[in-house]
Amino acid sequence: IKTGEPSLIQSTCAYCGVGCGVDIGVADGKATSLVGSAAHPSNYGRLCVKGSNLLNTIDLTGRLLSPEIAGEQVSWDKATDYVAEQFNDIIKKYGKDSVAFYVSGQLLTEDYYIANKLMKGYIGSGNIDTNSRLCMSSAVSAYKRAFGEDVVPCTYQDLEETDLLLLTGSNAAWTHPVLYQRIERAKKINPAMKVVVIDPRKTATCELADNFIQLKPGTDAAFFNGLLHFLSENQGLDTDYIAQHTEGFEQALTQATSWTVTKVAEFCQVSIEELTTVYQLFCSSEKAITFYSMGINQSSSGVDKCQTIINCHLASGKIGKAGSGPFSITGQPNAMGGREVGGLANQLAAHMDIDNPQHQDKVQRFWQSPTIANKQGAKAIDLFDKLASGEIKAVWIMATNPVVSLPNRAKITAALKKCELVVVSDCVEQNDTLAFADVKLPATPWLEKNGTVTNSERRISRQRNAVLPAGQAKHDWQIIQDVATKMGFSGFDFDDVSDVFKEHAQLTQFENDGERLLDLSGLSQLTAKEYNELAPIQWPVNDANPEGCARVYADGKFNTPSGKAKFIPVKPQLPLQKTSAEFPFVLNSGRLRDQWHTMTRTGKTNKLSKHTDKPYLYLHPTDAKALAVQNDDMLSITASTGQAIAHVKVDAKQRLGECFMPIHWNQNYASHGNVSDLYQSIVDPLSGQAESKQGAVALGKK
Ligand code: SF4
Numbered sequence: 001i002k003t004g005e006p007s008l009i010q011s012t013c014a015y016c017g018v019g020c021g022v023d024i025g026v027a028d029g030k031a032t033s034l035v036g037s038a039a040h041p042s043n044y045g046r047l048c049v050k051g052s053n054l055l056n057t058i059d060l061t062g063r064l065l066s067p068e069i070a071g072e073q074v075s076w077d078k079a080t081d082y083v084a085e086q087f088n089d090i091i092k093k094y095g096k097d098s099v100a101f102y103v104s105g106q107l108l109t110e111d112y113y114i115a116n117k118l119m120k121g122y123i124g125s126g127n128i129d130t131n132s133r134l135c136m137s138s139a140v141s142a143y144k145r146a147f148g149e150d151v152v153p154c155t156y157q158d159l160e161e162t163d164l165l166l167l168t169g170s171n172a173a174w175t176h177p178v179l180y181q182r183i184e185r186a187k188k189i190n191p192a193m194k195v196v197v198i199d200p201r202k203t204a205t206c207e208l209a210d211n212f213i214q215l216k217p218g219t220d221a222a223f224f225n226g227l228l229h230f231l232s233e234n235q236g237l238d239t240d241y242i243a244q245h246t247e248g249f250e251q252a253l254t255q256a257t258s259w260t261v262t263k264v265a266e267f268c269q270v271s272i273e274e275l276t277t278v279y280q281l282f283c284s285s286e287k288a289i290t291f292y293s294m295g296i297n298q299s300s301s302g303v304d305k306c307q308t309i310i311n312c313h314l315a316s317g318k319i320g321k322a323g324s325g326p327f328s329i330t331g332q333p334n335a336m337g338g339r340e341v342g343g344l345a346n347q348l349a350a351h352m353d354i355d356n357p358q359h360q361d362k363v364q365r366f367w368q369s370p371t372i373a374n375k376q377g378a379k380a381i382d383l384f385d386k387l388a389s390g391e392i393k394a395v396w397i398m399a400t401n402p403v404v405s406l407p408n409r410a411k412i413t414a415a416l417k418k419c420e421l422v423v424v425s426d427c428v429e430q431n432d433t434l435a436f437a438d439v440k441l442p443a444t445p446w447l448e449k450n451g452t453v454t455n456s457e458r459r460i461s462r463q464r465n466a467v468l469p470a471g472q473a474k475h476d477w478q479i480i481q482d483v484a485t486k487m488g489f490s491g492f493d494f495d496d497v498s499d500v501f502k503e504h505a506q507l508t509q510f511e512n513d514g515e516r517l518l519d520l521s522g523l524s525q526l527t528a529k530e531y532n533e534l535a536p537i538q539w540p541v542n543d544a545n546p547e548g549c550a551r552v553y554a555d556g557k558f559n560t561p562s563g564k565a566k567f568i569p570v571k572p573q574l575p576l577q578k579t580s581a582e583f584p585f586v587l588n589s590g591r592l593r594d595q596w597h598t599m600t601r602t603g604k605t606n607k608l609s610k611h612t613d614k615p616y617l618y619l620h621p622t623d624a625k626a627l628a629v630q631n632d633d634m635l636s637i638t639a640s641t642g643q644a645i646a647h648v649k650v651d652a653k654q655r656l657g658e659c660f661m662p663i664h665w666n667q668n669y670a671s672h673g674n675v676s677d678l679y680q681s682i683v684d685p686l687s688g689q690a691e692s693k694q695g696a697v698a699l700g701k702k
Helices: 076-094 109-123 137-147 156-161 177-189 204-208 220-233 239-245 249-256 261-268 272-284 302-315 335-341 357-367 380-389 409-418 476-486 497-509 528-532 621-626
Strands: 007-012 021-027 030-036 099-103 128-130 164-168 194-198 211-213 288-292 325-328 394-398 421-426 439-442 451-454 459-463 585-590 616-619 634-638 643-650 658-662 695-701
Touching: 007 459, 076 099, 076 394, 076 421, 076 439, 076 476, 099 109, 099 380, 109 128, 109 335, 109 357, 109 451, 109 476, 109 497, 128 380, 137 302, 156 177, 156 288, 156 325, 164 272, 177 204, 194 204, 194 272, 211 272, 220 249, 220 261, 220 272, 220 302, 239 302, 249 302, 261 272, 288 302, 302 325, 335 451, 335 497, 357 497, 380 409, 451 497, 497 528, 616 621, 616 634, 621 643
Parallel strands: 099 128, 099 394, 164 194, 164 288, 194 211, 288 325, 394 421, 421 439, 585 658, 616 643
Antiparallel strands: 007 021, 021 030, 451 459, 585 695, 616 658, 634 643, 634 695
16 A cells, blocks of 8 residues: 555455446545446446445444453454453363354455364364355355356356346346346347346336246245246257256156146246246247346255256256356355355365365365364354354354344344353444454454455455555454464464465365366466456466356366266245234345445445435335335334334335335334344255245234
């Protein structure tokens, strides 16, 4: 960082998984301007309203600027001594699995790498999980089952080159606005391109839709099983592709065969005509993309839903080609970077498997670490259950606010109260989770942080520091490294963030004879200067792909033992949180256009509150009439897990008997609009991802 001299720093937006590049003007050590980076291939200069307002959310009000123990300011030395001693004592007394880290898709890859290395290679437990569990872990499990590795096959350019785009479980116009803008432009240039939106709500994304399937919530797997059956009945199969590059087709088709158009229409509560039109479109389009997000993943059968999507692409050969493929879009800026280094409790590192003894041996030899985790750790919901039961005694939460974002707030707060030690690293002074912290550690936020992120198209971009850390704030990787060293571990002596990245890249290359597509060998010898100047690049980056690789699986070779992609037969399941006479309304949740997560940053500027300034519950006019409520009236929303209060927004785009509430507000807001109070902590058994799109609630006028 050069102080005094005006300069331009290229960085990446702090918010969603689109990963837009930004150019930040800096003068006198302060950020003075921000525009979309025209050179960044993920956004080509575009930004959404959240990204455009990044500099309006960086003032120092409410920042945590020095370490604290029990509410008293202390030196870094004392704070890290204390955390290291406490962790060591607890591990000595109760064993390695009595401690846990709960981290975040807001961390940079280097932060994630150090946290994972400490927990899995030195403490020796799998107990590190991330809020990305809530975002895309179902997509990860499905890719792993189908392709043998957690690999997103597509690139953003495919969205512009396709004939047909199915958007399912995604309100991209609000949640991934720059991708929506790219789709909008592509459709203008190529009016023959068709867009289909499949969603229980008629969202802003439908403005671009040629066809809209307003299906019953939770019925997506039936929709895609029906599509697979339709393909087989209407010459839509690519039999050569199936024969050469896949296995298990017959079993998947057998499971889908009963899903006739008539049965799917009845099950999904849509018309036969609408369904047939969309199935026919998929069948006849040479190229098709299925773009999916939280509406698919956040389900008690999310992995299966993803699997049915992948099955349709494999069956029709619409994968590994321009404009074709199943394309999951992550919510957070670095959800994919976390996946690469093993930030999920069921992974090891560099896409190696935690329960594979050869992989355990490989990672331990690379790290030269004293131990290695040999079994899965506790996934997010399970982790907090174990805190509540006392099985886990100490937790270190980094860059996330689980009291607001995890389902069943009462359970999460009880778990944190029970915990012997709660350490929280964050950049803000107060939030609902920090209220439970025994130790608060000030971490650098976006603009001060320095490292890399990987976006939804496998593109690694630099998030560069444009200003110096405020107060005593330190980078997360440095904080974790200090604690690791004080716990008595060697292997944490990185002088510079580029050294951390290099070690991560070298691990992806280590004894990787092609068994893993995640190969950053082309970046494993970067100097600090080259790392600092690194231009956005999509992995794999290796001898075969020195400039990175936009689209993978073009050769039809997958990372399964047979080299073939696997069809997975799916029996569609309905959501497990069911309505009843006591709780008759289905509760859906999601993001608004102008807010991010629990609003600790976007809540700082009035400019972003203009779009929606308070927690609303969106409700069908007929339901509003029956409840005798109008716009802006207050409603109490009661579930078996808790209660919230929100203002009414009458919205004919809702289905009857179903309501929608944004995820952003917390209990501190006057109207008490914390939606996570209203969900049970029910998860997909394979991915551990929570069912956050379907609750059961009762509504009453306040
Ligand atoms: Fe940031 Fe996402 Fe908006 Fe791009 S689309 S500017 S990454 S919030």
